[in-house]
Amino acid sequence: MDYTVWEFDDIRMGHGVMKFEEYISRPASSTNDVVRLHFGLKGNYSFTYRQLNKTYDLIGGHHNIMYSKTFDMVVENRTLELETFGVQFPAAMFIRFTQNGDDQLKRFSDEILKGNSAMLSEEWGAVDTNIQQVIQQIIHCNYADQLKKLFLLSKSIELLVLSAEACKSAAGKKETFIKSKTDKEKLIAVRDLINERLHCPPNLSEIARTVGLNEYKLKRGFKETFNSTVFGYLTEQRLQLAWQYLRDTEKTAAEISYELGYATPQHFNNAFRKKFGITPYSVRNTRR
Numbered sequence: 001m002d003y004t005v006w007e008f009d010d011i012r013m014g015h016g017v018m019k020f021e022e023y024i025s026r027p028a029s030s031t032n033d034v035v036r037l038h039f040g041l042k043g044n045y046s047f048t049y050r051q052l053n054k055t056y057d058l059i060g061g062h063h064n065i066m067y068s069k070t071f072d073m074v075v076e077n078r079t080l081e082l083e084t085f086g087v088q089f090p091a092a093m094f095i096r097f098t099q100n101g102d103d104q105l106k107r108f109s110d111e112i113l114k115g116n117s118a119m120l121s122e123e124w125g126a127v128d129t130n131i132q133q134v135i136q137q138i139i140h141c142n143y144a145d146q147l148k149k150l151f152l153l154s155k156s157i158e159l160l161v162l163s164a165e166a167c168k169s170a171a172g173k174k175e176t177f178i179k180s181k182t183d184k185e186k187l188i189a190v191r192d193l194i195n196e197r198l199h200c201p202p203n204l205s206e207i208a209r210t211v212g213l214n215e216y217k218l219k220r221g222f223k224e225t226f227n228s229t230v231f232g233y234l235t236e237q238r239l240q241l242a243w244q245y246l247r248d249t250e251k252t253a254a255e256i257s258y259e260l261g262y263a264t265p266q267h268f269n270n271a272f273r274k275k276f277g278i279t280p281y282s283v284r285n286t287r288r
Contacts, residue, residue, distance in 0.1 A: 043082035051117035068117035125166030253280035
C-alpha cells in the first residue's frame with residue numbers, strides 16, 4: 001500500500017494505491033465519529049457495511065457520503081490494484097456545513113443528528129472531470145504552512161459540494177442507458193485508456209475496438225457515466241496536465257504542447273486561454 005494522509009482543522013484526507021497478489025477479503029473498522037466522503041478512483045471491489053447491513057459492488061469511478069458512529073466493513077478486491085481517496089469530517093462540522101443545504105443533505109444531516117447510520121444516496125455518483133481535478137490538485141499541492149491548510153480546507157469543501165451534487169443527480173435519474181456491469185467496466189477502461197494516452201489519444205473507432213463497444217454505446221455511455229463527451233474529457237485532462245507541468249516543471253509551453261499532442265503551440269495556447277482565461281506564459285510568470 002502507498003498511502004498519503006493530510007490532517008488539518010480536525011479534517012483528515014487520504015489517498016491510497018493498493019496492490020495485491022491475490023483476491024482476498026479483509027476487515028476494516030474505525031471508532032471515529034466522522035462523516036466519510038469515499039471516492040473509488042480505480043479498480044473493482046465490494047464492501048459489506050455492517051452498520052447499514054448492505055453490500056456494495058463497486059467499479060472504479062464512483063463516490064458517496066456515509067456516516068456511522070463507528071464502522072465495521074469487510075472489503076473484497078476484485079482487481080489486483082485499487083486506488084481510493086477519502087475525506088473525513090467530524091460529524092458536528094459536517095452538520096454546520098450542510099444544515100442549510102438541499103433536501104437530500106438535510107435528510108442526511110437529520111440522520112446524523114439522530115445518531116443513525118446512513119448513506120447520502122443509494123445511487124453512487126460518478127467521478128467526473130471536476131472531481132478528478134480537485135483530487136489531483138490536492139495530491140500535487142505545493143503550498144506550505146497556513147496557505148496549505150487554507151488550500152486543503154477549501155478543496156475538502158469543494159469535494160463535499162461536488163460529491164453531494166453528483167449524488168443528487170444520480171438519484172434523480174429515472175433510467176440509465178448503461179445497465180450491465182460489463183459495459184460499465186468497459187467505460188472505466190475507456191477513461192483509463194484516455195488517461196494513459198493523453199499525448200497520442202486514440203480516435204473513437206480505435207477506442208471502440210479496444211474495449212469492445214460500438215461507437216454509439218461508447219459515446220452515449222461515456223457521457224452518462226462521466227458527464228462529458230469523450231473529446232471533452234480528453235481536452236480537460238490534457239489542459240489540467242498542462243497546468244501541472246507549467247507549475248511543477250521547467251518545460252516550456254511549446255514543449256508541453258507537443259508532448260500533449262497539440263498540432264501547434266498556438267493551438268495549445270488558444271485552448272489553454274479558453275479553459276483558464278489566461279495564457280500558459282501567465283501561469284509560468286506567476287509561479288516565479
